[in-house]
Amino acid sequence: MKGSTVLQLLEGMSVYRRNRLRKFLQSPYHNQREDVLALFEQAGRYLEGGRAPLDKEEVFRAVYPARPYDEQQLRYLMSFLLKAIEQFLINEQLNENEVWAQRLLLKAYRENAGPKSFQKALRRARQLQEKAERVEFFYHDSFAIEREEYLFRAGRKRDAPSQLPGLNAALEEAFLLSRLKQSCLLSAHQAVFREEEEGAGLLPLLMGYLEGSSHLANPL
Structure with missing residues (x-):
């Protein structure tokens, strides 16, 4: 995940905007996948926790505790989260103009x-x-x-x-x-x-x- 577009976008946001993104992801209208919200929360802990090395397998276990590690699934999930973040950013731009x-x-x-x-x-x-x-x-x-x-x-x-x-x-x-x-x-x-x-x-x-x-x- 380190160096990914998802983390780059989240790192560039203020705490206020990340909190707005959290509310966006919690809304069933904008996001109906609990795993997307869970991945966002894991990324948030990384950003707020001193930037300790982010291990993909640990992140996967936190999101899917009962499933064996699946890198392809993690990539899919990253893609889903990225699309949700992009939609959020579009909404924010419209709110500002x-x-x-x-x-x-x-x-x-x-x-x-x-x-x-x-x-x-x-x-x-x-x-x-x-x-x-x-x-x-x-x-x-x-x-x-x-x-x-x-x-x-x-x-x-x-x-x-x-x-x-x-x-x-x-x-x-x-x-x-x-x-x-x-x-x-x-x-x-x-x-x-x-x-x-x-x-x-x-x-x-x-x-x-x-x-x-x-x-x-x-x-x-």
């Missing part, structure tokens, strides 16, 4: 709920988006939200094409700002490390397009 979570909820409402419920979820998504910090992916989130409304309309109303100009504008804004930021990062990297400059690609065309454009007024 309300806009991402609301985007996914908006998609679910589009696919499963009626117009009134979808519009309510759409308003909530836009409210959260307006309060979000104007960093690069703010504009990608804006496009994603507008796209959900377009897809909702396309499946139910004939006026969906009327939203295309706004959708195209949101996509254009996200692309332009991301491309400019990436060009700045690349230029700074080349200046610091004195690397040979790469071709400018689309940048000169974009700069020409942006001259006098309202896009330059957007903070990033």
Whole structure:
């Protein structure tokens, strides 16, 4: 187990987050295998006990007291625990980013709920988006939200094409700002490390397009 991805992930977590993971694994909705929880507890004892050598056979006996050592079974169990940890980390990321979570909820409402419920979820998504910090992916989130409304309309109303100009504008804004930021990062990297400059690609065309454009007024 030493050096495994499972231990690396657990070692990188705070005690608070590992405790949240324990509750996650104790939930029958997220995990129905008692041996997965038992393996997590063994790994936790290793992390909290001064990092004494972790013996695979001892771990196996602690999880399966009545069974002979089976390395293949232990590998399966490690894989199950890893998948559970990864799902937990995804949930944690969504808990920390309300806009991402609301985007996914908006998609679910589009696919499963009626117009009134979808519009309510759409308003909530836009409210959260307006309060979000104007960093690069703010504009990608804006496009994603507008796209959900377009897809909702396309499946139910004939006026969906009327939203295309706004959708195209949101996509254009996200692309332009991301491309400019990436060009700045690349230029700074080349200046610091004195690397040979790469071709400018689309940048000169974009700069020409942006001259006098309202896009330059957007903070990033």
